[in-house]
Amino acid sequence: MSTGTVVTGLGIVAPGGFGAAEYWAFVLAGRSAIGPITRFDPSPYPTRLAGEVRGFVAEERVPGRIVVQTDQWTHLGLAATDLALADARLEPAAVPEYEMAVVTASSSGGTEFGQREIQSLWRRGPQFVGAYQSIAWFYAATTGQISIRHGMRGPCGVVCTEQAGGLDALAQARRLVRDGSRMVLTGGTDASLCPYGLTAQLASGRLSRSQDALRAYVPFDAQAGGYVPGEGGAILVVEDERAALARGARAYGTVAGYGATFDPAPETGREPGLRRAAELALADAGIGPDRIDVVFADAVGLPELDRQEAAAITAIFGPYGVPVTAPKTMSGRLYAGGAALDVAVALLSIRDGVIPPTIGILRQAEECELDLVRDRARPASVSTALVLARGYGGFNAAAVVTAPSL
Template sequence: MTARAVVTGIGVVAPSGIGAAAHWRTVLAGTRRTGPITLFDPATYPTRYAGEVTGFDATGYADGRQLVQTDRWTHLAFAATRLALADAGLPECSPDPYGYAVTLASSSGGNLFGQRELQRLWGGPSRTVGAYQSIAWFYAASVGQLSIHHQFKGPCGVLVSEAAGGLDSLAHAVRSIRRGTPVVIAGGTECPLSPYALTCQLAGGLLSDAADPERAYRPFDTAASGYLPAEGGAVFVVEELGHALARGARIHGELTGWGATHDAAHTGPATCGDPAQYARAIRLALDRAGVGSDDVDLVLPDALGVPRYDRAEATALRTVFGDRPPPVSTAKPLTGRAHQGGAALDVATALLAFRHDTLPASAAPDEVAAGCELDFLREHRKPRNRVALVCARGFDGYNSALVLRGAAPAREDEDG
């Protein structure tokens, strides 16, 4: 029989809050957590707003040696992983190292650490970089550091497909479980907030430069003008069902189907991705999950906030679901877009929605743009089938979709 993969731990460190409960309160209340960038002075940049993890103290999640060697992006991963393990009721260090693995998504790496070191190289008298520059900047740094710290020595890896990676990492976790690894840490965090990282994003021409932070990130809206960057994300404990049941673990939901495609075409400044390939990824996920169009309670879209991309995404969803798509909801305007961390955060939102028996109203749009006509959820609603579809696209043609089935709602005496 094919092994089944379930989520037993959720760890959130995001602009919406530290911990799954804080994130859910933000989503449910529709509270916007984007604001002026404080990690550096953005005064000379057209984009000066982002989603930051306020009140984050990395010393509570890693020791001084680890913090010196790593970037804030990895510090966020240390925190999210510890929260996920605690939520799952698993120890910090595995009693069976080769039965635990780490598979996270990554894209831009250790930006703040690299910024500091390169400024020292080119602007300081020493003309040197620190010993940990190559380690902290490296895109696989978080996976390596977590594997070492927690002694998770199973088949570890890193997925690099920009925002799509947050879903690809979970699909890879399911494959690892089906190949015999009972526990996999998956998901992703991001910190793209440094002068260098912001400059790279500005070069793509997709960032919002709106002066009003309340209106700066409005996907599918007539006022859509681009996205706001964000840090943070979510990490999950993905576990083989029998392993989870044997230890009496609380199950948040099951990962039942996924699909990934690539546009296989040049990405230029006026392109918006291929809706046909995006739709194919969604269909693959639904087919593998054995789920029909009418079974889906909620779609959490990529929601880039760039008009041509939003129209292409709406086209892909209508291609799959016809003229009666399932309810659509996005919380990204509340937090900003954390690339692979944002896709993982959408998975956390879906699981928490089923846990709390509430589909959250969408944070956007206010006025639906032409070509973006979908069934946006305007108020909270009870789920029917406890099935969610999470979609994500990565720059340069990556398309991913994930279908999950939520567990029964929590009892009143259960926290989170």
């Protein structure tokens, strides 16, 4: 088991809070940031609730010249990056430029910016489409803007596996550290709360149509009916353990294990790959199921997908064999930002010895034999967490994070 890659900075911009401290307090309080969509008029759409990053003003956190060139999801990513670097007490100018890397997750790209420019094309003609249309909605825009802004000229890339992307990007960051990068910025954000983005999401058939903000997203509940979309996410500073130790950094935890699989076609009747991804992550970390103190569930919120995830968890840990939580019920499903945010929360759980709750569950589905942490945070000895994520289309990922050795 390698313990050479540690997380030293958390940058969170999500429904419920800016920065790790504010968001963590929000999560432990068990409140909900889900409410009516305000970024546009949602009345013509069947889904009208979302987790919005309320109070976020891009001009206050992103240079003005960058604001006009980029989409909301990149604004959120840049703001989260600044928070992560500050939290890590790391000044990029002090690190050789080719020893810094950036790997982010992306789901839908800059849909709000893209919609605005497409509308200009339709209504006014091609001469009214801005030059930045070609880059602002590009799925790699956030990685590019982060690397340019902070002079990070090492390996840079983007992973496009929807909700699983945050874990896949974290794994790539670990590979880069092992290959010699001193520091990697990784994670993801998303922001598809515009008519174009919401319409694209509705096509999956997975969005909740409930108008009850407290019951619209209730995974593992007997009345689960889909998930609520959200925006935001987290950016993490990942470093070589020795380099972090040399500069006196504080580590939140170690990236100890990772596994990924892809689901077979549904008509084959074969088992989905989430269980296998989790087993690969445990094997990569060199530990058994008995070492896991909490599982952060993917928690889609659709009965069949919840049943499949519960079956994967119970197959590894036994019925009710490990505490399971889904704090994303407070903020919505954040796509490319969701798994990275779960990792950040898992690391805070390890730091403080408490498991955040899953909220809104009134009657747990009988077929989901899980020790679900409901309504209130649960004090616990947490040194190792398993984070699960599934991306639309068949992507599965799992990551193990452990308490730091620093």
